[in-house]
Amino acid sequence: MSDLERIQGSIQQLECTRTDLLRQLAELDKRLETERALYAQLRNQEVAIERLPNELLSMVFGGAHASLRTNRSGRADLDALRFLVDTSRVCVRWRQVVLHTPLLWNSIVMTVPPDFREHQEPQEYLEAHLKRSGDAFLDMTFFAETENPLDLDLFFTIIGLHAKRWRRVSIEMRSATIPSIQPHFKYLEVPMLKHFSINIWETRDGRGPMSPRTAYPDPKPQIFLDGAPNLSVLRLANAAIGHLHPNSTSVTTLHLGGWEQAFFTWPQLKSLLESLPQLQNLSLHELCVRHNTRDPTHEPAPIHLPHLQNLRIHKPFTPVERFLPLFTVPKLERLALNEVENFDCTEVPSVTHLTMEGCPFDDPQFQNLISAFPNVQDLTIDASAYLFFDSDALSATTPTYPWRFLKTLTMRELTPGDVVPFTLMVLKRKRAEYPIETLRLDKRSRNVLRLKEKLETLNDHTKIVPFDERELWPPGRGYDDPHDLV
Structure with a gap:
């Protein structure tokens, strides 16, 4: 046997030995990983919190999550979501508890981005919350950056499938085409809805900020036509006024946010406010009211608000003395002027x-x-x-x-x-x-x-x-x- 053949044989033998050792090392690493996981699991069982049943552990997580959400910092919602992610990574059991506790997922805060229809990540985020929240009520806050009707159509379709679970819904939008928005809300069943807020900054009808004001459409029910029996808090702002009024007489708190392109006639405002017989709290933001009369001796009919207790007026476009003296408010206790x-x-x-x-x-x-x-x-x-x-x-x-x-x-x-x-x-x-x-x-x-x-x-x-x-x-x-x- 030549030296070349001998060395070649030695190399092959060493490579086989090396392969065998690497296989044994891989098996050892796998066994070590298994033993470490078992050790960690047994150690975790010695921790006091691990002795809690899943129901109590879920309550602990819920309390911590709620405390983060109620923190008034601007990072509250992000911190609350990060808590869920970090907690689910502690161990398998904690992950299962987090994923199967609906009340940890029923509060949704989200920005609907441009091209929402084309991006899977925001859709998956929304769908994950809706799925993991099970049959729990939903508290949702959205800001729609997108102005694309196709994006908005998909977004409203997704959340509309869960309308029966809505408890609080707040939606703010940069721009929208009103006729494309109304159908999504028109016949939704919302038996649990208590708080509904919608603010549409502007419409896509070609009107600019310098356009003259026009009267709002007469307020009449246009959404939730089958009724919203538990709706107690309602906010309509900017272009939502006159276009997205719910069919409900149970409202006790009403927020009206005036639009720079429109005004209330006095009969419109009177009709809207007096159509809410249980109204106790009224907030008027940048309100513009016109009495629609050239006769200075004409006295508009007063607006009767027999149960109103709290009134807030913020940056009125129409001077206060033009409308406040015409409110009949025998039970008014609190007035806020901003x-x-x-x-x-x-x-x-x-x-x-x-x-x-x-x-x-x-x-x-x-x-x-x-x-x-x-x-x-x-x-x-x-x-x-x-x-x-x-x-x-x-x-x-x-x-x-x-x-x-x-x-x-x-x-x-x-x-x-x-x-x-x-x-x-x-x-x-x-x-x-x-x-x-x-x-x-x-x-x-x-x-x-x-x-x-x-x-x-x-x-x-x-x-x-x-x-x-x-x-x-x-x-x-x-x-x-x-x-x-x-």
Whole structure:
């Protein structure tokens, strides 16, 4: 045998040995992986949480998931979804619990992207939530970036198949063709629906932002024609007004978001509001109302709202004095004015809670406010109301002591220049024996008062409560409303 043949044989033998060793190593790795998995499983069983039955483990996951969703940070929904993904990767059992707990998947927050019809990922995301949520109710929030009718048609078809499970649905859209949207909602059965919000920024009818305003179509039922028996919260904004009104008289909270291209006639607004006999909360955003008369002596018919308790007015296009005095509201308790430039109204003695934000009224308008609401007990203001600190109502310097029932004052965004008059106002009311019993201050106001060495002074004369969160509207809402217009 030559040296060449001998070496070649040796190489072949070594390669065979190497192959055998690699096979044994692979088998060893597989056994090691199996043993490690078994060890980890046995170790996990020693952990206290692993002794919980699946039902309790599901409740633990649900509580953690809910706490993340109710966090008011902008990342709440992303953090909640990441929690589900990370938790499902801990072990096989946890994955099965996560995937088979419907209440972990029944809240959907999603952007419908352009070319939704062509991309599988957003469709799979939506379908996964709908499938894993089983027969649980659905709380869904959508923003439709796409303006393609084919994308919107597919999207509404997918969610419409689960309409019987809808509980809260909020939809905001950049643009839509109304005739293509209506059929998707027209005959849906929504027995569980409690909250429905739809905001369509603009339509594809060729009208631009500089087009003259036209009247909304007369409000009449156009969607859910078979009824929405449990619908209590309704928001119609921009182009949705006049086109997507549900067939329901059970609404207790109504949000109307005015559109820059349209206006309400007074009979339209009257018809819409009075068609809701259980209405308790009304929010009017950028409302434009025209009385449609050239006769200055003509008095429009009042709007009767016998059960209304909370009214919020935000950036009205039509001055408040043109419509608020025409509301008959015997049970109105709370009024919120946001970015209102002028004010005048007839007396409404039932109002006890008043909120003003971004309302730079002058002294005569403040006096109108005082006369209109003489029984205010709880007042919320911000820095725009700086002239208010010297008014008779707060300082109690007149013999009649207006607003003598005022007990709680909430101050936001107090400026350094207003610290002295604000402090004097609180002290004057106490000396007049009409004290502010509770003073709620946000962080900025507390810091400004502390820097000016007035915080301790006020603390000696009234109860100071830190108050940094924004108040929910209406009070007692109990859940997040991501598409609120204010």
